[in-house]
Amino acid sequence: MEKLPANSFCLLACVLVLFLSSVLAVTDDPQDKQVYIVYMGSLPSGLEYSPMSHHVSILQEITGESSIDGRLLRSYKRSFNGFAARLSEPEREKIAGVVSVFRSKKLQIQTTASWDFMGLKEGKNTKRNLAVESDTIIGLIDTGIWPESESFSDKGFGPPPKKWKGVCSGGKNFTCNNKLIGARDYTREGTRDLDGHGSHTSSIAAGNAVSGASFFGIGNGTARGGVPAARIAAYKVCTSTECGSEAVLSAFDDAIADGVDFISISIGGGGAARRYEEDTTAIGAFHAMAKGILTVNSAGNSGPKPTSVGSVAPWILTVGASTTNREFLTKVVIQNGKTLSGRSVNAFDLQGKNYPLVFQGSEAMGKILVSVYSFSSDVAVATITKDYKNYATISSRPLSALSPDDFDFLVSYVNSTKSTQGTVLKTEADFNQKAPKVASFSSRGPNTIAVDLLKPDITAPGVEILAAYSPLGSPTEDIDQRHVKYSVLSGTSMSCPHVTGVAAYIKTFHPDWSPAVIQSAIMTTAWSMNASDTGVASTEFAYGAGHVDPIAALNPGLVYELDKADHITFLCGLNYTSKTLKLITGEAVTCTGNTLPRNLNYPSMSAKLSKTNSSFTISFNRTVTNVGTPTSTYKSQIVLNQGTKLSVKVSPDVLFMKSVNEKQSFTVTVSGDNIDPNLPSSASLIWSDGTHNVRSPIVVYTDVPNDSI
Numbered sequence: 001m002e003k004l005p006a007n008s009f010c011l012l013a014c015v016l017v018l019f020l021s022s023v024l025a026v027t028d029d030p031q032d033k034q035v036y037i038v039y040m041g042s043l044p045s046g047l048e049y050s051p052m053s054h055h056v057s058i059l060q061e062i063t064g065e066s067s068i069d070g071r072l073l074r075s076y077k078r079s080f081n082g083f084a085a086r087l088s089e090p091e092r093e094k095i096a097g098v099v100s101v102f103r104s105k106k107l108q109i110q111t112t113a114s115w116d117f118m119g120l121k122e123g124k125n126t127k128r129n130l131a132v133e134s135d136t137i138i139g140l141i142d143t144g145i146w147p148e149s150e151s152f153s154d155k156g157f158g159p160p161p162k163k164w165k166g167v168c169s170g171g172k173n174f175t176c177n178n179k180l181i182g183a184r185d186y187t188r189e190g191t192r193d194l195d196g197h198g199s200h201t202s203s204i205a206a207g208n209a210v211s212g213a214s215f216f217g218i219g220n221g222t223a224r225g226g227v228p229a230a231r232i233a234a235y236k237v238c239t240s241t242e243c244g245s246e247a248v249l250s251a252f253d254d255a256i257a258d259g260v261d262f263i264s265i266s267i268g269g270g271g272a273a274r275r276y277e278e279d280t281t282a283i284g285a286f287h288a289m290a291k292g293i294l295t296v297n298s299a300g301n302s303g304p305k306p307t308s309v310g311s312v313a314p315w316i317l318t319v320g321a322s323t324t325n326r327e328f329l330t331k332v333v334i335q336n337g338k339t340l341s342g343r344s345v346n347a348f349d350l351q352g353k354n355y356p357l358v359f360q361g362s363e364a365m366g367k368i369l370v371s372v373y374s375f376s377s378d379v380a381v382a383t384i385t386k387d388y389k390n391y392a393t394i395s396s397r398p399l400s401a402l403s404p405d406d407f408d409f410l411v412s413y414v415n416s417t418k419s420t421q422g423t424v425l426k427t428e429a430d431f432n433q434k435a436p437k438v439a440s441f442s443s444r445g446p447n448t449i450a451v452d453l454l455k456p457d458i459t460a461p462g463v464e465i466l467a468a469y470s471p472l473g474s475p476t477e478d479i480d481q482r483h484v485k486y487s488v489l490s491g492t493s494m495s496c497p498h499v500t501g502v503a504a505y506i507k508t509f510h511p512d513w514s515p516a517v518i519q520s521a522i523m524t525t526a527w528s529m530n531a532s533d534t535g536v537a538s539t540e541f542a543y544g545a546g547h548v549d550p551i552a553a554l555n556p557g558l559v560y561e562l563d564k565a566d567h568i569t570f571l572c573g574l575n576y577t578s579k580t581l582k583l584i585t586g587e588a589v590t591c592t593g594n595t596l597p598r599n600l601n602y603p604s605m606s607a608k609l610s611k612t613n614s615s616f617t618i619s620f621n622r623t624v625t626n627v628g629t630p631t632s633t634y635k636s637q638i639v640l641n642q643g644t645k646l647s648v649k650v651s652p653d654v655l656f657m658k659s660v661n662e663k664q665s666f667t668v669t670v671s672g673d674n675i676d677p678n679l680p681s682s683a684s685l686i687w688s689d690g691t692h693n694v695r696s697p698i699v700v701y702t703d704v705p706n707d708s709i
Helices: 051-063 089-096 113-118 197-206 245-258 280-290 404-416 492-509 515-524 564-573 578-585
Strands: 034-039 072-076 082-087 100-103 137-142 180-185 210-215 218-223 231-236 262-265 294-298 316-322 326-334 339-343 355-359 368-371 382-386 399-402 421-424 428-431 458-461 465-468 486-489 605-608 615-626 632-640 647-651 654-657 663-673 681-688 693-701
Touching: 034 089, 051 072, 051 082, 051 089, 082 089, 113 458, 113 492, 137 180, 137 197, 137 245, 137 492, 180 245, 197 231, 197 465, 197 486, 197 492, 210 465, 210 486, 218 326, 218 465, 218 486, 231 245, 245 262, 245 280, 262 280, 262 492, 280 294, 280 316, 280 515, 280 564, 280 578, 294 492, 294 515, 316 492, 326 399, 326 404, 339 404, 355 404, 368 404, 368 421, 382 404, 382 421, 399 404, 458 492, 492 515, 515 693, 564 578, 605 615, 615 693, 632 647, 647 681, 654 663, 663 681, 663 693
Parallel strands: 137 231, 137 262, 180 231, 262 294, 294 316, 316 458, 355 368, 368 382, 382 399, 605 693
Antiparallel strands: 034 082, 034 100, 072 082, 210 218, 326 339, 326 421, 326 428, 339 399, 355 421, 465 486, 615 663, 632 654, 632 681, 647 663, 681 693
16 A cells, blocks of 8 residues: 655644544444544645545545445644544554554533523632532422432432431332432322433432433533532422422422422423413412512423413412533434434434435435434434424434424435435534523423413523433433433423522522522523514513523522512502412412502513504503612613613612612603504613622513414
8 A cells, every 4th residue: 555645744743632422432443433533733724725625535544444334534724733533543543653553532511501501610719608509409390300410419418408307218219318418209109200301300300419420422511500508308299290289389398398498390281371370380389478488480391472471470480491511412414415404302323324315205215314203213324304493302203303404405415415425423512602592492482370470480401401410301292211310302492490409509609698689680680682583582582581591690689589478569559369379379369459560669660562553652550679789880771672662760760878778769661552452562671889789671462363473
């Protein structure tokens, strides 16, 4: 064999190479092909040099193969020179004598990338009050928990907090520990998680830091919750098929008495909101609020349809779901060399081998099926579908869901050629530049029960989240024989425990803060969100106050306080009778006066107008409490959102604070005319003292048609 032209290579030190998820398991077989990076240094200066052609010729000479299908994985050809390829050990040794060759490694991308994305870094990179965090108890109302998971190990934990009054009634072969301190079952199945959902949500909120967690190598890194030192109590109210509302209320009842500090419930009605007196979550959460316990609840997965948000009580922190800066992509490489990026969590490796592409209705055995249907074929080698979700889900067989444009291109290309082949690669993690963006499935407002209360309140990571799972649960909705300890899920069920973790993190530094103060801190310090699409689905009805910011929420400056009496006044403003009020509050209540619901001292401001084509003037009365600098001056600023033609005035427009816990009131007056009947008109009120920016959304709307998406 002719010697490789050494003068074509620049033998410099190796550089950092990003994770390639298609690495195979190490074996002792010298012919077994592993992924190696062939680093060739700087690019030659000659204009006639073609890196790709050179890489192909090197591989052809080394392997003795004219076709390098499945061999060449990547070419580095813009900033430096090199490539990644599948090589046997003898092939690696041949090429290593001339260039720098090193094994591709799975570099540690944070499994819970969501916490890093929000600024809550791992270990000593984030300020923590571990003594108080260890005394914090989070109650999870869900499908139970897998007690043997490393995420719930009690290594390094002391005994449960003295305030804990709960029990471990998990059923047969179920053992609690000093991390998982309590378990109750309301399903007759035992508290063991047979589904995976409850383990997932529990570990997002308060799971231990577990290194090496992944889904078959995808997302490999350290899994952790928002408050890893906190304790967990599991309340199982759901089987794999249903969640009983009566069980939910029982779980609230027990959790409050057991002494939990927070309740996280990633359960909803699956559609329209129910009146408060018919909503067991709202009823249970009211009693929790009265005892100083904040309830965090998922908004629902019925979006992007307007009025689909299911959790609408002001004493509940309602969470929508949004993306992070990491996404899982599964690439399709077709015969002409073009690469299409699809979505799925595909743990299967076709090793770069090409297969014929065929359409639905053709014989798919031993081929790759191209289908508009969103499920994988049982007989095809792999399936390429059209993406209707815009987020990745786990597939039980090799699958990639292409964007509509890429799918149409592929269909056109296959139709234009007599014989087309391609392959589906294993999923890789990639950087998502458009984050955060509210997920399409996340339920939207407006609130149909209290029309002058903006819901959801906040959004948080809920797309493609990797966390603990039950080995007994299927990782897909299909028949799937795989059993995993960590899995990838999407939903407001995942965003909810993120905010629970943030709320618990805040309380470790402010143990005396009430549920309403913690909720206010989270909402008024949130990242502002910009409309990513047109229509009502991309407004405050999707994300409320914005995206949660854990670090900023520790120091909000001003907060909007609420207590039980304020919420009762709110319900009276909704014209609830004494009989109905008792169903919610559990006590006899007599309404006095007539306070408008929109004057509830809530961190957001919203009003529904009765007419669209006339002028209007409405007002919001609010009171803020100083929890920042004792002596401070806050000036108001109004920021109108794009297209909004509102006039907004604040009186007084400057607040002079002289001490901590001082309260001052103000009125926001909004006027306008002929507002868009299909979209809310919105603005933001920002109180700023130069250090703190206390932001509240202001939303004015009329009836929002269900088709105005």
